[in-house]
């Protein structure tokens with residue numbers, strides 16, 4: 001437990017920052033680099049607790065991963081060089097590691113057992129275990145394999161045509177990764193497009209992957225070829241500082257080399273619609289991923305409705321969007337975000353409770369929340385519930401609170417953003 005009391009700041013948020021590498025892309029680079037033949041160099045890899053879990057999982061399977069200060073090198077020898085791990089694999093707090101690794105383990109012809117921390121142990125795994133079992137993977141665990149710990153015996157998969165029953169990039173990715181090892185073609189159909197980093201990177205690594213936004217097809221006819229990856233800055237991490245600039249009067253902040261993949265930029269659309277000034281410069285594309293510099297200038301905010309297809313494009317940003325909405329004139333309504341209840345904690349309750357305790361007016365609903373602005377945030381004690389996104393959102397809220405915000409435990413921030421407080425300090429006290 002690491003309690004932290006954060007005092008309000010009197011100055012605007014200014015300057016520029018480069019946020020760490022994208023977490024979703026970092027996980028995928030380890031996975032594909034470890035399955036490919038040849039050397040993959042990953043630059044701006046995110047070093048954090050969650051991505052460490054994916055690195056260690058592959059090391060247990062025999063992958064040769066070299067860590068340098070600015071990059072990570074994988075000396076891949078293809079999936080045949082991977083072997084049964086001697087010990088159970090620990091997925092920690094990382095839902096992405098768990099779901100994507102289960103897709104890989106279902107395809108590998110050996111036995112593995114895996115477990116997570118108490119938070120991950122409560123998150124549903126049947127969403128990947130069900131389709132991967134239909135493909136031929138063998139799983140066992142509590143409640144018919146719905147939760148970790150899980151035992152997996154992989155190999156001999158067959159392709160599947162699978163319509164996603166939930167809006168989840170992790171499920172889509174697990175099925176596609178299973179499809180890499182399956183006989184025939186695997187097709188995933190999604191009603192609402194979710195982040196497409198797996199498909200994009202599979203293509204860059206030479207997989208036989210085709211299709212459009214909502215229909216993705218993969219065939220295991222080709223092996224993966226090692227490909228260098230430069231990881232863009234994580235827009236989900238940048239979102240905390242975008243929100244800081246949007247709520248502190250007089251602010252103007254530039255975030256450099258942030259990932260701008262369309263399937264992730266819902267936060268940019270929301271900021272513009274709420275009235276903040278957002279400008280994007282130096283756009284570039286590498287390995288199928290676009291990135292660029294984002295400048296946010298403070299302007300008065302207004303409440304909006306956030307629902308439908310935009311939700312997966314900003315799912316992890318909803319706690320900090322709720323904070324921005326507390327500073328907007330009028331009501332902000334968030335619908336269709338029921339997936340938030342299945343994250344590291346129930347983020348609908350954690351956001352509403354955390355912000356209400358420091359003076360906000362938020363009503364949680366089944367699939368979102370109603371935020372009534374504009375509120376004066378008074379400060380006080382709030383709980384992060386061991387959820388990094390809630391802890392960082394509360395830390396940003398402290399910038400505009402009247403009194404200190406005391407967060408019960410900020411240690412979870414290391415899950416995705418170990419340098420968060422140094423960066424917060426840099427843009428608020430320079």
Ligand SMILES: O=C(O)C1=C[C@@H](OP(=O)(O)O)[C@@H](O)[C@H](O)C1
Nearest residue numbers: 024096167168169170171315316
């Ligand atoms: O695929 C990924 O890297 C992720 C997908 C999302 O989860 P779901 O697929 O469960 O929506 C997101 O919330 C998570 O932080 C990362």
Ligand SMILES: C=C(OP(=O)(O)O)C(=O)O
Nearest residue numbers: 093094095096097316343
């Ligand atoms: C939900 C998240 O991650 P994961 O599902 O990988 O635990 C997150 O980073 O906000």
